[in-house]
Amino acid sequence: MKLEEWPFRVELQPDELLSSFLIRNAHAHGTTPYLFMNYFWPGRALWDRDCDRSADWEWLCEVSELAGVSTEVLATSTLIPFRQSLGSTSLYGDTSLLLSASVYHRTRRRHGLQFCPECLSNHLSWFRRIWRLGFVLYCPEHGIPLMDCCPACGSPVIPHRSLRLDARYCHQCDSCLHNTMTENSCSERLLDLQKLLLNNLLTPSTAEHIGPFHGTALFAAIRSLLSVLTVRISYAAIRDAFNLPETAWLPHDRLQFEHARWPERFLLLELLSVWISDWPASFHLGAEAAGLSQKTFARLRQPKGLREEIQRLKPGSSRNRRYEPKVFDEELLRLKRVDRKAYRKLRAKRLLALALLK
Ligand SMILES: [Zn+2]
Ligand SMILES: [Zn+2]
Structure with missing residues (x-):
């Protein structure tokens, strides 16, 4: 059956998330995203999963016909191309460096979607794909920190559940997400790191390296190093080794980067940027301070370039797996x-x- 195009369809915007595109189409037709999607796909619980992360091709073909956008272009509005570059295509579990939304029925338990209040100030604005990336802390356009929750009530941002036909209002308390004052300051070092990582993701052929790392290997390396930094003792020791300014925060047990809130990711990336700043000397300085061994990295991804440096660390005892800080x-x-x-x-x-x- 040939599907009829939506009569009031909107255009897919640059870097727009598929979910944002569907929400704006629903609003353009004067209805909620739930009713809109249910009308075309009755009984299909599209909003009860992270459709940006795991849209299937067959469904995208159907959306393509209705929305008047080619399936190939529509696929680029999902997070699937990012997931391939970040080195994770499994449908289950978290994807490295991609913020986890943790979908639970109709809600999102984690703060997996960030936003820039300035970008959202225009009523025609849309939610960007790069706002789902854990290493993106600032808006590349406005240079201000992104926010990962409603400024009034602290809820995760769930645009398809907004009470109005405008996704820029908190679904929980109806406060404006735009028109929010945020700090204007941003860390130049972290902005540079963010730019470099974004280039490696979006235009790898022309992107700069960090040490020997580039593209997918770069993401694998920094994700492994972030795993080490989410261990309290390692974080404290490496931070101390590089004389970074005092912070009362330390990672809590079992913290995972993809689950971390903005301030936590800021502190982790701040330390990471210093730790890799003069590869491999800075890596060994931090590793020595934290007593890291080959064992520390045993379960982590070791792209070429990182593996060589890990092999220069002491082996670590296999009987006593716990690192005893000296x-x-x-x-x-x-x-x-x-x-x-x-x-x-x-x-x-x-x-x-x-x-x-x-
Ligand atoms: Zn912005
Ligand atoms: Zn709110």
């Missing part, structure tokens, strides 16, 4: 928070003891 432990971290003087004294004592052992 300098940084919970006691030292506690002292760092409550008594700086005692912290420095104990730290110096341990470093000296280590130096004498060598």
Whole structure:
């Protein structure tokens, strides 16, 4: 059966997410995304999953006919091309570096979609694909920090559930997502890292390398290094080794980058950018400070270039899998928070003891 094109269809915008495109089409037809999609695909629970992440080709062909956009172009509005470059095509589990929405029935349990209030200030605006990427902290156009929740109630952003026919209002409390004042400051270092990673994702053939890493290998390497940084003790030791400014935050147990909120990702990427800044010397400086071994990386992806450096680390004991910190432990971290003087004294004592052992 030939499907009729939607009468009031809207145009797919640059870098627009498929979900955003469908939402705007629904609104253009004066109805909610739920009713709109249910009319064309009765009984198909399209909003009960992350349709940007896992749209199937057959369904995209049907949307293509209705929306007047070729299936190939429509496919580029999904996150599937990103997932291929980021090295994960499995339909299950999280994709490296892609923010997890954690869909649970009609809701999203995690803050998986960011937005730029300035970009949304125009009523014709749309949600961008790059807002789903964990390493994207700033709007490339406006240079301001992205937000990952409603500024009024803190809910995750779920545009298809907005109470109005305007996706720029919080589905939970109806507050404006646009017209929000955000800090104007941004870290130049992190903005540079973001640019470089985005280039490696969007235009890999002309993108710069970081050390020996480029394209998919670059994403595999930084994801493995981020796994190391989400371990409290490693984070604290490496941060200390590079004399980064004080922060009260430390990763909590089992923190995963794809689940982290904006401020947490900022701190993780800030440290990552320094750790890889002078590859491989900076990597070894951090690894030494945190007592990392080959064992630390055993379950992590090791693209070429990272593997060689890991092989230069000490093997690590296979019997005792837990890393026993020689300098940084919970006691030292506690002292760092409550008594700086005692912290420095104990730290110096341990470093000296280590130096004498060598
Ligand atoms: Zn913007
Ligand atoms: Zn809200």
